Amino acid sequence: MKRLLIAILMVSMVQGVFAQKIEIKGTVRNATDNEATEFVNVVLQTTDSVFVNGVSTNNHGSFIFNKVEAGNYRLVLSSVGYNTQYITLNGVKRNTDLGDILLEDASVALEGVTINGSSQISRPDRKLVFPSERQMKVSTNGVNLLQELMLPRIQVNPMNNEIGISGGGELQIRINGAKADINEIKALRPADIIRIEYHDNPGLRYGNAEIVLDYIVRRPDTGGSFGTDLSQGVNAMWGNYNVFGKVNHKKSEFGLSYYMGPRDFYGMYRDNEETFRLADGNTIQRVEKGEPSHAMLFMQNLNVSYSLQASKNSLFSATFRLRGNNQPNWDYQGVLYNVNDETDMVNMIDRTKNSWTRPSLDLYYQQNLKNKQTLVFNLVGTYNREKSHRIYQESLHNEILTDINNNVLGDKYSLIAEAIYEKQFSKGNALSFGLQHTQSYSNNEYRNGHNYDTRMNQGNSYIFSEYRGKIHKLDYRLGVSLTRFYYNQSGNDKPSEKYNVNPKATLHYTFSENSYLRWKAEVFNTTPSLSDLSAIEQTVDSFQIRRGNPNLKSYMCYRTELTYEWKKGIFYSNLWGAYDYRPNAIMDEKRQEGNKIVQTWDNQKDWQKLSGRLMLRVGPIWDMLQLSFTGGVNHYMSHGNNYSHTYTNWYYEGQASFNYKRFSLFWQINTNWNNFWGETLSGGENIQILGLYYKYKDLRLGVGAFNPFTDNYKVENENWNQFASYKTKSYIKESSRMFLVSLSYNFSFGRKFKATQRKVNNSDNESGVMSTGK
Structure with a gap:
């Protein structure tokens, strides 16, 4: 009986070690001037691209993931104006500080991120909305994908593929920042959509628009x-x-x-x-x-x-x-x-x-x-x-x-x-x-x-x-x-x-x-x-x-x-x-x-x-x-x-x-x-x-x-x-x-x-x- 109790105690201790929660953190900087970069989207995925968690860097460029289970992960860092960075984390078993991570300017071009779990990240001027893999699979264009996301004030009529604002008001629709109409959104393949940027507090450059929807998409070269x-x-x-x-x-x-x-x-x-x-x-x-x-x-x-x-x-x-x-x-x-x-x-x-x-x-x-x-x-x-x-x-x-x-x-x-x-x-x-x-x-x-x-x-x-x-x-x-x-x-x-x-x-x-x-x-x-x-x-x-x-x-x-x-x-x-x-x-x-x-x-x-x-x-x-x-x-x-x-x-x-x-x-x-x-x-x-x-x-x-x-x-x-x-x-x-x-x-x-x-x-x-x- 005594040996049995000892065995149970040892198993519990081993399980406790393997179930230990760890933290992953780091600081994102601009590769050009080494300045801290805030509001960078940081996504933690498994190695097979399943979404685990997502955060944004603070005003010091720092981010942290708490209560992460030990295992193999991939870190995806992206922000408008920068090339997306992918970091592989194999065999993470203890608290990990990645130190400074440098992002290169992407100029006009933007890179894509694939996320397998629906995620929304709020920024002061907009929301970054990442459709999930399941939402992508059941959608055929940018309109019915938006319907699945259920964003505030956005009304989608799936019968005629219309997008409007509850109660009226000016809605601007864009593709990679460019003015678009509903027919261009219908022509978007969900697989090409990286994310949707939802601006419910648009700046002066948008005129009197109440809401701006900006589809960020990939562009092929052939x-x-x-x-x-x-x-x-x-x-x-x-x-x-x-x-x-x-x-x-x-x-x-x-x-x-x-x-x-x-x-x-x-x-x-x-x-x-x-x-x-x-x-x-x-x-x-x-x-x-x-x-x-x-x-x-x-x-x-x-x-x-x-x-x-x-x-x-x-x-x-x-x-x-x-x-x-x-x-x-x-x-x-x-x-x-x-x-x-x-x-x-x-x-x-x-x-x-x-x-x-x-x-x-x-x-x-x-x-x-x-x-x-x-x-x-x-x-x-x-x-x-x-x-x-x-x-x-x-x-x-x-x-x-x-x-x-x-x-x-x-x-x-x-x-x-x-x-x-x-x-x-x-x-x-x-x-x-x-x-x-x-x-x-x-x-x-x-x-x-x-x-x-x-x-x-x-x-x-x-x-x-x-x-x-x-x-x-x-x-x-x-x-x-x-x-x-x-x-x-x-x-x-x-x-x-x-x-x-x-x-x-x-x-x-x-x-x-x-x-x-x-x-x-x-x-x-x-x-x-x-x-x-x-x-x-x-x-x-x-x-x-x-x-x-x-x-x-x-x-x-x-x-x-x-x-x-x-x-x-x-x-x-x-x-x-x-x-x-x-x-x-x-x-x-x-x-x-x-x-x-x-x-x-x-x-x-x-x-x-x-x-x-x-x-x-x-x-x-x-x-x-x-x-x-x-x-x-x-x-x-x-x-x-x-x-x-x-x-x-x-x-x-x-x-x-x-x-x-x-x-x-x-x-x-x-x-x-x-x-x-x-x-x-x-x-x-x-x-x-x-x-x-x-x-x-x-x-x-x-x-x-x-x-x-x-x-x-x-x-x-x-x-x-x-x-x-x-x-x-x-x-x-x-x-x-x-x-x-x-x-x-x-x-x-x-x-x-x-x-x-x-x-x-x-x-x-x-x-x-x-x-x-x-």
């Missing part, structure tokens, strides 16, 4: 890639068809992608309640009872690109983009009833035919200089051409009582030029300057019984400077910009010109690797759109007229927000609150003019919004099963020159993703996020999406359903004006219980070269044409 992504509705004419390809030869890369999206519905209609209080004292209340009608839409996008990396310090790219949208039918029809006398009714049709074409050419050049300096130049030219034809008629017994025929032809030319200088210092400090100028010319023709021709000239200049620094655990970013807005319309002897100074500050305090607190405050200005500035009138219906206002002025926006984030293992939470204040905001208003109601825009008193949001995410079975829930509230206060309104909107969003072997199941629900601006409540979508996918090598098949559990999909909008209010519900019958099938296939060859990083993005997507419909 070979290429080709693929297709197809989705088709089973019980409705709804399709998304994509083909894409890239070919690389030494220092050059050629790319081509084409997207086509047809929509053809026969179950679109609307119900509308309107109240008109005319200047003569009469009040008219009427109800529009809609009848199913025709909606047809055809979208096309073409991208042709060329890039040349003549050396590791320089990059040139040229991209031609052609966007097109043809909407031959967007028709409403029904009966208008007088609420006080239901025998008083008329038939109504409201049909709109619209098309626009938008070719653009984007030229980009980047030169990296010594001592971590970068120069960037970007030039984008865009031509917008838009045609619109609207017919609105009210009739009784085949006699037309109201006949409105609006024809609009718009031409807009714009040129965007930008130059940026960036300088990085030791300890992560950085300084940047930038200059951007946008010049727009528009020539619009309006024919609606009157002939209006408008010639408009608009210029926007933007100069900014921003500095990023650090004091112990507190990171800060301070910036200031100067903007100039110029506008002139032919026939107007008083051109408008205004200068504004816009400061911005961010404080980011890191409690630990798992939590931080960030405060941000900014001031920026908003300029009126060319469509609102047009000195023309458009008849809407028998009682309403829409009129532009050439006297609109740009206005200032003040915004502050607070974010707290905590994560631990499979748990993640993000708590966010914000306050917006916009005095003299350009908002809608309506006024009486005889037996007509005139809708226009003006600089109103102010608009305010209080917002709060909580996101919770958990992966009970790590990246096999993930659940995400977001709940929030928006409280709006809209004060016009002649009105005052408040509105509170509660909303929630939920997602669930399950991956097993080659199968993936996805479910998503969104309740209405409603926006209130001026006197208009714009309702969001209340949707559910369910999808099941199977992937075999480079082929992915899927089936899905849009709103599978409801048959009354609708979007609600309201206007609370005292003279002309309305409450509209718009329906598309085919959007309820719509089933889809999808197929994706891609292949590639020869991926060895490192991806390039581009710094700016510019585009002009505004037509400058006033809309005519309700």
Whole structure:
């Protein structure tokens, strides 16, 4: 018995020795100047590339892994602007200090890291999101890979491969820093994606963007890639068809992608309640009872690109983009009833035919200089051409009582030029300057019984400077910009010109690797759109007229927000609150003019919004099963020159993703996020999406359903004006219980070269044409 106890004790001691936890640490320095390098991503893997842990270096360049089991490991160190370093650690049995690890500058080129366990590393200015091996295997492109990651505020619609921000706002999508569109993201192979950089606190150089998603990808020096992504509705004419390809030869890369999206519905209609209080004292209340009608839409996008990396310090790219949208039918029809006398009714049709074409050419050049300096130049030219034809008629017994025929032809030319200088210092400090100028010319023709021709000239200049620094655990970013807005319309002897100074500050305090607190405050200005500035009138219906206002002025926006984030293992939470204040905001208003109601825009008193949001995410079975829930509230206060309104909107969003072997199941629900601006409540979508996918090598098949559990999909909008209010519900019958099938296939060859990083993005997507419909 005594010998048995001794044997058990000895075994326990041996097990204790082998189970001993050790630590691995080191210091990362720049090989050029031997300065400590902070925010380097350090990943600890097993020798077969299974993710163990990940950390970032502190402001002294140091990192440490605690409670590591003895064994064989590989250390991967990577950071933007440096070559990735791999260190093999064989037979680690005791605490290990690796000493100084030197990273070489990578200039324009970036290297990839493969990670087999999902990881997110938070930095003061962005998150580094590394997809797991399982997430890579079940995805076929950059959109459905993003869906698996469930990032805060990012909404992914897997039915049509769309990416948006919960509640709206500007989302910038980039590939290696270069401006990209959704079709280019669809063309990305998950195997080529190193990581996704999620900027929810973008700097001044990103303009008014709320979130920036930057896909960091590998670039081959030979070979290429080709693929297709197809989705088709089973019980409705709804399709998304994509083909894409890239070919690389030494220092050059050629790319081509084409997207086509047809929509053809026969179950679109609307119900509308309107109240008109005319200047003569009469009040008219009427109800529009809609009848199913025709909606047809055809979208096309073409991208042709060329890039040349003549050396590791320089990059040139040229991209031609052609966007097109043809909407031959967007028709409403029904009966208008007088609420006080239901025998008083008329038939109504409201049909709109619209098309626009938008070719653009984007030229980009980047030169990296010594001592971590970068120069960037970007030039984008865009031509917008838009045609619109609207017919609105009210009739009784085949006699037309109201006949409105609006024809609009718009031409807009714009040129965007930008130059940026960036300088990085030791300890992560950085300084940047930038200059951007946008010049727009528009020539619009309006024919609606009157002939209006408008010639408009608009210029926007933007100069900014921003500095990023650090004091112990507190990171800060301070910036200031100067903007100039110029506008002139032919026939107007008083051109408008205004200068504004816009400061911005961010404080980011890191409690630990798992939590931080960030405060941000900014001031920026908003300029009126060319469509609102047009000195023309458009008849809407028998009682309403829409009129532009050439006297609109740009206005200032003040915004502050607070974010707290905590994560631990499979748990993640993000708590966010914000306050917006916009005095003299350009908002809608309506006024009486005889037996007509005139809708226009003006600089109103102010608009305010209080917002709060909580996101919770958990992966009970790590990246096999993930659940995400977001709940929030928006409280709006809209004060016009002649009105005052408040509105509170509660909303929630939920997602669930399950991956097993080659199968993936996805479910998503969104309740209405409603926006209130001026006197208009714009309702969001209340949707559910369910999808099941199977992937075999480079082929992915899927089936899905849009709103599978409801048959009354609708979007609600309201206007609370005292003279002309309305409450509209718009329906598309085919959007309820719509089933889809999808197929994706891609292949590639020869991926060895490192991806390039581009710094700016510019585009002009505004037509400058006033809309005519309700």
